Amino acid sequence: MTSRLSRRVALFLLTPLLLLFTRKASGREEPQAPEEDWIKVTSRVSLVHLGSIDSFDKTAAGIAAAKLMLDALENNNLESAKEAVLTYEKIIPNENFGGEYTAIQWFGEYLLASPQQQEAFLEEPLVAEFFNFFAEDNFASLKEYLKRKYGVGELEDEGSKAAIERERFLEDFILFNNPRREEWEKTSKMLDSLKIEPGDTIADIGSGPGYYSFKFSKLVGPKGKVFAVDTVENHLNYIKGVSEKYGVNNIELVNNTTDNAKLPPEEMDLIYMCSLYHIIYSTSLEPVKDRFVESMKQALKKDGRLIIVDNGIVEDQTLPYHGPYIAKELIISQLKYYGFRLIDQYAFIPQRYILVFQLG
Ligand SMILES: C[S@@+](CC[C@H](N)C(=O)[O-])C[C@H]1O[C@@H](n2cnc3c(N)ncnc32)[C@H](O)[C@@H]1O
Structure with missing residues (x-):
């Protein structure tokens, strides 16, 4: 009985080695992926990153810049617009690559531009459409977006399902149709x-x-x-x-x-x-x-x-x-x-x- 058991254990342990030997002997190797398919995994960087919570991180500087932009829009305060543009200038190289900062900064620069320069800002029809979307009714949608995203002002529907959907749509829209997209992409x-x-x-x-x-x-x-x-x-x-x-x-x-x-x-x-x-x-x-x-x-x-x-x-x-x-x-x-x-x-x-x- 004991010897039958030990034979079984020995067979169990030896089987992988035997299989390897038989494969080598018959010239049948495990298939190898071509070199270009190999992935370097010796990296601290994840191979896949879904985004979500930290992808649209609200940093202290981002919130400060949003506050300045909101003040510029609500009170026609060009000093705040100037400061917002400068703040974005500082934080863009360090945060939010390919994100919305460049789009919000673009609005700030528009506010500071002369009427002639403003015309040039809106020369391209699709850019003009993007602008109209956010600027209609005294920049209602841009103000709404700054409040929703950065929590820099009160909104009546906060927390509702409709509010979450609206924020998602505004966020997508400002990101994808960003007039400065050519520059980063x-x-x-x-x-x-x-x-x-x-x-x-x-x-x-x-x-x-x-x-x-x-x-x-x-x-x-x-x-x-x-x-x-x-x-x-x-x-x-x-x-x-x-x-x-x-x-x-x-x-x-x-x-x-x-x-x-x-x-x-x-x-x-x-x-x-x-x-x-x-x-x-x-x-x-x-x-x-x-x-x-x-x-x-x-x-x-x-x-x-x-x-x-x-x-x-x-x-x-x-x-x-x-x-x-x-x-x-x-x-x-x-x-x-x-x-x-x-x-x-x-x-x-x-x-x-x-x-x-x-x-x-
Ligand atoms: C990150 S956005 C990119 C938008 C656009 N391609 C751009 O670069 O500006 C991804 C888009 O894919 C859409 N989407 C997600 N899953 C999809 C699917 N299975 N089929 C078609 N569109 C999808 C989303 O609604 C969203 O508009």
């Missing part, structure tokens, strides 16, 4: 790298309020088409309003679901996702993600490209993107599983990368 360089042709069909998935959709609309021209796809109706309504006002008729709106991009089959020359795949990667249930990626695959033309722009990890003294970020290797590896091949990649700032994929 190098948007034009990103667009050049995409080599978009007039007549192309592009799906801007997770379009938000259309920062990229409107740029694509110009680039593809009247013979091309843009699908602005988002799960949030408020964003699409904004795109609709601006399109109607400026006679933009090559953008189609798609209010999709998290498991389906809801695009027509095999029509897209390009599917573009800016700052969205980290959400899918880290929050979607597997079957939901499978269905979502499958719906993108079906929408692409045979030689169509999938472009993923997201926020990368940075090390040392470089300020990371203020919100969520994800190591690009995680996306490259996952999309490989789904049948995509990385054909190009670019980065014009350390905090943001552009990955170009094709099927097959």
Whole structure:
């Protein structure tokens, strides 16, 4: 009995070694991932960061600057506007990279500008629309935002579900359509790298309020088409309003679901996702993600490209993107599983990368 037991224990202990030996002897090695798929994990920086609580951190300096801006708007106090602009100047290099500070500072600079300079601020129609949204009714929405976000004033509906949704929408809107976005993101360089042709069909998935959709609309021209796809109706309504006002008729709106991009089959020359795949990667249930990626695959033309722009990890003294970020290797590896091949990649700032994929 004892010897049968000890034989079993010996077999149990030896089996892994035997398996290893048999594999080596038969020349059957464990598959190794190609070098570019290896992820450097000897870093104090997390490979995936979802954002949330600390992504929109309210610092003492941020609150002070918001207070100054509110005073400038409520009391027409240009001294406060000047001080707010200077405060943002000091804190922008140290906090909130790619965040809203540059947008609020832009409003401060507008207040200080001469009427002629103010006209120049609003030359670009989409920037003028952004301005109108916040400036209408004596800057009502900008004041409301400063109060909601930084708690620098009273609001009647504080804490309600509607108030939380409104703050989220205002925060998204000021971030995504920030007139200073080109400066931190190098948007034009990103667009050049995409080599978009007039007549192309592009799906801007997770379009938000259309920062990229409107740029694509110009680039593809009247013979091309843009699908602005988002799960949030408020964003699409904004795109609709601006399109109607400026006679933009090559953008189609798609209010999709998290498991389906809801695009027509095999029509897209390009599917573009800016700052969205980290959400899918880290929050979607597997079957939901499978269905979502499958719906993108079906929408692409045979030689169509999938472009993923997201926020990368940075090390040392470089300020990371203020919100969520994800190591690009995680996306490259996952999309490989789904049948995509990385054909190009670019980065014009350390905090943001552009990955170009094709099927097959
Ligand atoms: C971080 S924002 C980026 C907005 C825009 N791409 C930009 O760069 O300005 C992500 C957007 O994706 C939308 N979104 C989230 N999950 C989505 C999904 N499964 N399909 C489509 N849009 C989604 C959100 O509503 C939000 O507007």
